[in-house]
Amino acid sequence: METPSSPQAWYEEWFDSPHYHQLYGHRSDAEAQAFVQAMHKQWGWQHCDVLDLACGKGRHARAAAQLGHNVVGLDLSHNSIAAAKERAGGLPNLTFVEGDMRSFDLGQTFDGVLNLFTSFGYFDRADDHTAVLGSIARHLRPGGFLVLDFLDVAFTKKHLSPSDTITREGVEYAITRELKPGTNGGWDTFVKRIRHRDSEDVREHVEKVAALTNPQLSGLIQSAGFDILERFGNYALDPWAEGQTPRLIIHAKKK
Ligand SMILES: C[S@@+](CC[C@H](N)C(=O)[O-])C[C@H]1O[C@@H](n2cnc3c(N)ncnc32)[C@H](O)[C@@H]1O
Secondary structure, three states, X not given: OOOOOOOOOHHHHHXXXXXXXHHOOOOOHHHHHHHHHHHHHHHOOOOOEEEEEOOOOOHHHHHHXXXXXXXXXXXXXXXXXXXXXXXXXXXXXXXXXXXXOOOOOOOOOEEEEEEOOOOOOOOOOHHXXXXXXXXXXXXXXXXXXXXXXXXXXXXXXXXXXXXXXXEEOOEEEEEEEEEEOOOOOOOOXXXXXXXXXXXXXXXXXXXXXXXXXXHHHHHHHHHOOEEEEEEEOOOOOOEOOOOOOOEEEEEEEEO
């Protein structure tokens, strides 16, 4: 894990930047609400204590709290947590905290942990992915659930657009995407570069996600002490079909 004196890691800089939120502002609360409602119905959740890990501005956490669950949202981004608190709407069963998903300690356990919208696979070292799953396991009661919503690698490869340009609120974002091959038998990495003008300068942000296939991701989850119950391929919770469905949503249970 990086020490506090290390240069800022890409995920600290990019997710805290207003440009990230401007570029992805279309990710809607409605999509999050529908997904949370689908999970709530599918598994008959009743008054659960839920942790939304890497919650961003809290769209899923808010939706779960509105269904009556006690929800804590945790994220590394100071600006996202500030926005999540502002949007919490005074719900007494909804709190937000800043923290690092590899090392947080909330001093409580939950019935379930949600890690949604590709909020996993950001680190260069496999140990850091293991640390995230270890932190999740430590915060779950025995039998507690994990929903880890990741991209489907085969589908993403098939649909990877090498470059495009998106304009939002007058800012032009030039985006490139590539799959960097892994070294020493390690996994490949999806690397996205986002460039835009900032006054006279060109700024570049980067986004990196480990291209974890189902056996790799499932193996990491199982090694952290979970049984995998089911896999889904989209937010309507239709079955997962490798290369055919955009998501790999893993529903697992702590042993
Ligand atoms: C793709 S966003 C998804 C946010 C949210 N789940 C949603 O669907 O709107 C990934 C989130 O992971 C958070 N994140 C990145 N690295 C983190 C870390 N080490 N610890 C906690 N959160 C982190 C980012 O700040 C960002 O909010």
